[in-house]
Amino acid sequence: MTDEQTRDETAGAGRRPSDPTTLKRLYGRQKGFKLRDRQQRLLDELLPRVAVPLPPSGRALDPAALFGAPTADLWLEIGFGKGEHMATLAARHPDIGFIGCEPFLTGVVGALGHIEDQRLGNIRLHMGDALAVLAALPDASLGRVFLLHPDPWPKARHAKRRFVNPGPLDLIAAKLRPGGEFRVATDHPTYMAWTVMQMDHRRDFDWLAEQPDDWRVRPDDWPATRYGQWAESEGRPIWYFRYRRA
Ligand SMILES: C[S@@+](CC[C@H](N)C(=O)[O-])C[C@H]1O[C@@H](n2cnc3c(N)ncnc32)[C@H](O)[C@@H]1O
Incomplete structure (x- = not known):
């Protein structure tokens, strides 16, 4: 499989838009550089202990x-990239x-390093598409969902690849409990405008910004990410x- 190839081939025709099996959001590079000894050990020994055990389809x-x-x-x-935001929180x-989802191997190794160094017992990881975990979680089971500096896919013909789209948003809305929070950060003007447009007409989310600084300044309880x-x-x-989930 090449770097540019789509990795999730589960898209199907004729299903309802919020059916996770119709959603494709995994594009791009999965493998990074050659692993060093510690990184390989983290993957071999720590990842199996903290991996999210996905149930069979439908469970x-x-x-x-x-x-x-x-x-x-x-x-x-x-x-989560290399996991610094998740580890800080x-x-x-x-x-x-915490459940962190990231298909990029180097990123998962980075998060495992944080877990080991800081002895974090409250993080579980899924090396793959976040949609699979969201789909498997019970409805209203999440208090917060973070989508920080998602791949912007700036070309209009790639807009459907953006995570902020009706299908993934329906899934996030279903899994957040009422009053739960969906946090999105972007440094890409196209993605910023796209997010405003996509979220503006949704009745299931309330935008919490009351003044410009509320969305231009990073809140104190929002650790920076690598891309940020x-x-x-x-x-x-x-x-x-x-x-806020309405
Ligand atoms: C631009 S990076 C941002 C990383 C990190 N959030 C940060 O702010 O530094 C976007 C990340 O999203 C991951 N990603 C893309 N599609 C995904 C999906 N469907 N599920 C989980 N992660 C995904 C990519 O592998 C990549 O690491």
Whole structure:
């Protein structure tokens, strides 16, 4: 399979738009560089201990069984990159369970490094498409969903590949409990305008911004990500969207 090839071939015709099996959101590179000894050990030994055990199709994942101890809430990050945002939050909130989804091998190894270095017992990982985990979770089981600097797919003909689209948004809406929060960050002007447009007409999410700084300034409880830091270092604006599940 080449770098540019679509990796999720599960799209089917004639199904309802929110059916996760009709959604394709996994495009691009999966493998990174050759692994060093520690990275290989993390993959061989730690990943099996923290991997999300996806149930057979049609069965629901039991969030309570994921973690060793009861958790106060469950938060999920889509495309965590190398995991710095998730790890920072997991260290700040040891009572909350986190699920991180990322298909990129180098990113998963990065997150495993954070888990080991900081002894984070409250993170579980899925190396693959976030849609598979979202689809398997019970409805209203998530308190927060994070989508930070998603691949922008700036060409109009690739707009359907963006995660912010009706199918994935329907799924996120179903899995967030009422009052739960969907957080999106982007440094791409096209994705910013697209997000506003897609979210504006949805009745199931309320945009929490009341003044311009609410979406132009990173909130204190929102750790920076690698892509966010790149944008900041280059002086590019970042937009921070917080939506509450109605
Ligand atoms: C531009 S990077 C941003 C990474 C990180 N969130 C950050 O802000 O530094 C987008 C990430 O989303 C991941 N990704 C793309 N499609 C995905 C999907 N369907 N499920 C989970 N992750 C996905 C990519 O592998 C990539 O690591």
